[in-house]
Amino acid sequence: MTTVAPAFLDDAADAGARDVIRAQGLTAYFGAKKVVDQLSMTVPRGSVFAFLGRNGSGKTTTIRMLLGLLPPTRGSSTVLGHDSQHLPSGARARIGYMSESHSLYEWMSVRECGDFQSRFYPRWNARVFDSIVGHFHLDPRAKASSLSRGERAGLSLAITLAPEPELLILDDPAIGLDPVARRSLLESMIYVTRGADRTIFFSSHLLDDVERVADQIAILDRSVLRARCSVEYFREHVRRFVLHFGEDGAPPAALPAIRGLLHARRAGRDLALTIAAPDDDTHQRVRALGAASVEETPVTFGDAMVGYLGDRGEQGFFLDGNTATSGGASA
Amino acid sequence: MPLTVSIQPGSNVPIYRQIVEQVCAAVFTGRLLDDEALPSVRALAEELVLNPNTVARAYGDLAREGVIESHPGRGMFVSRRRQIYSGPERTRRMDQAVTSLVSEGFMLGFTSAEIIERVAAKTREAPAAKPTRPAPKGGPR
Numbered sequence: 001m002t003t004v005a006p007a008f009l010d011d012a013a014d015a016g017a018r019d020v021i022r023a024q025g026l027t028a029y030f031g032a033k034k035v036v037d038q039l040s041m042t043v044p045r046g047s048v049f050a051f052l053g054r055n056g057s058g059k060t061t062t063i064r065m066l067l068g069l070l071p072p073t074r075g076s077s078t079v080l081g082h083d084s085q086h087l088p089s090g091a092r093a094r095i096g097y098m099s100e101s102h103s104l105y106e107w108m109s110v111r112e113c114g115d116f117q118s119r120f121y122p123r124w125n126a127r128v129f130d131s132i133v134g135h136f137h138l139d140p141r142a143k144a145s146s147l148s149r150g151e152r153a154g155l156s157l158a159i160t161l162a163p164e165p166e167l168l169i170l171d172d173p174a175i176g177l178d179p180v181a182r183r184s185l186l187e188s189m190i191y192v193t194r195g196a197d198r199t200i201f202f203s204s205h206l207l208d209d210v211e212r213v214a215d216q217i218a219i220l221d222r223s224v225l226r227a228r229c230s231v232e233y234f235r236e237h238v239r240r241f242v243l244h245f246g247e248d249g250a251p252p253a254a255l256p257a258i259r260g261l262l263h264a265r266r267a268g269r270d271l272a273l274t275i276a277a278p279d280d281d282t283h284q285r286v287r288a289l290g291a292a293s294v295e296e297t298p299v300t301f302g303d304a305m306v307g308y309l310g311d312r313g314e315q316g317f318f319l320d321g322n323t324a325t326s327g328g329a330s331a
Numbered sequence: 332m333p334l335t336v337s338i339q340p341g342s343n344v345p346i347y348r349q350i351v352e353q354v355c356a357a358v359f360t361g362r363l364l365d366d367e368a369l370p371s372v373r374a375l376a377e378e379l380v381l382n383p384n385t386v387a388r389a390y391g392d393l394a395r396e397g398v399i400e401s402h403p404g405r406g407m408f409v410s411r412r413r414q415i416y417s418g419p420e421r422t423r424r425m426d427q428a429v430t431s432l433v434s435e436g437f438m439l440g441f442t443s444a445e446i447i448e449r450v451a452a453k454t455r456e457a458p459a460a461k462p463t464r465p466a467p468k469g470g471p472r
Binding site: 191194207209212214236297301 | 338340343345346347376377380381383384388
């Protein structure tokens with residue numbers, strides 16, 4: 001790290017900054033349609049941060065605003081300490097971005113794609129490129145146009161990782177990948193974390209993969225940020241209560257208000273409630289339903305997510321699970 | 332014998348807990364020996380394709396439970412003195428395990444005699460039929 005291209009020097013000031021991404025009230029409209037609604041969050045340096053939400057919830061639009069590819073209607077964001085809308089080229093060179101579409105120069109071979117890209121990056125690491133190409137079993141002589149979906153993702157990833165970006169932004173990198181390519185992708189992501197201050201921000205629908213590699217999550221639902229916390233915090237704070245009503249009992253026809261209730265399901269004399277962050281008051285209200293027995297069980301990460309994104313909840317329960325997510329954090 | 336851990340994402344047991352349970356099982360059945368070195372956090376994370384923080388959390392819990400211990404600069408090792416629970420807590424944990432075993436057995440339609448029979452067979456074949464020794468003098472090295 002002693003020889004740094006001049007372009008990087010002016011960024012030294014933010015080198016120790018704790019957050020690599022800060023968004024404040026980021027809002028995007030497409031015509032009259034609100035796509036992202038006042039999104040405020042921070043992504044700490046060194047995290048593997050999963051950006052979750054259903055299709056159309058606004059994830060890609062958010063990523064495009066963060067990268068300065070789309071001006072926000074309102075609000076602002078900084079990436080690596082710079083305003084997203086005015087990212088200097090030095091900062092851009094420290095960000096690796098892989099879009100959903102894996103746009104490649106179709107007429108070039110795998111090797112030519114690498115050689116071509118390397119000219120734009122002073123820190124290009126050919127060994128990283130070669131090892132990822134090898135990891136995905138790509139033939140360096142194959143034309144980009146001849147590659148399968150998974151192979152294209154591998155080549156994109158090699159191109160994105162070879163400059164050893166400080167911040168890696170992957171928009172749904174696993175989409176359409178077969179299990180072997182998916183595993184290679186995850187292995188590459190874990191490999192990136194060898195650099196302690198390197199950050200990965202990625203969107204995904206594959207919750208098993210998220211559970212493996214992520215340590216922080218944010219959940220976007222219908223344009224609104226609904227959760228921003230650690231994976232463990234999320235898991236531990238979504239609980240399921242199974243209420244058994246005896247022979248002469250039955251679940252109540254209508255449920256009273258229970259704070260954090262995400263999902264309720266009736267099955268005969270049983271009632272299963274999925275609840276976010278239950279406290280003493282929640283337990284009291286659950287007991288007041290008059291069941292013969294109440295069993296509290298843990299849920300899977302996937303169940304917690306589905307419960308959280310299901311029909312019921314409109315609020316965010318985990319926005320304060322972590323510091324530095326509430327407003328007032330001016331840059 | 333090298334440690335083999337297999338991880339099941341999507342389980343209602345968090346991944347760090349799966350590691351804790353499997354390391355415990357390996358230690359108490361003798362597949363991991365006293366003083367044996369564990370893989371580094373980084374090595375196990377890469378082998379299992381997990382966020383290193385998850386492995387670090389598992390090791391932290393194992394160290395707190397006294398199953399493994401950190402030798403600064405050298406890594407994590409299986410502890411020699413593992414009997415860290417005091418009387419009532421030790422009993423409570425045992426009862427908890429037995430309760431779950433017995434109810435599972437009844438649910439599967441075994442009679443109490445059959446359950447006892449199978450437990451007896453298992454205790455005979457377990458290589459860890461070594462009861463935990465009293466702590467060595469001078470404590471762990």
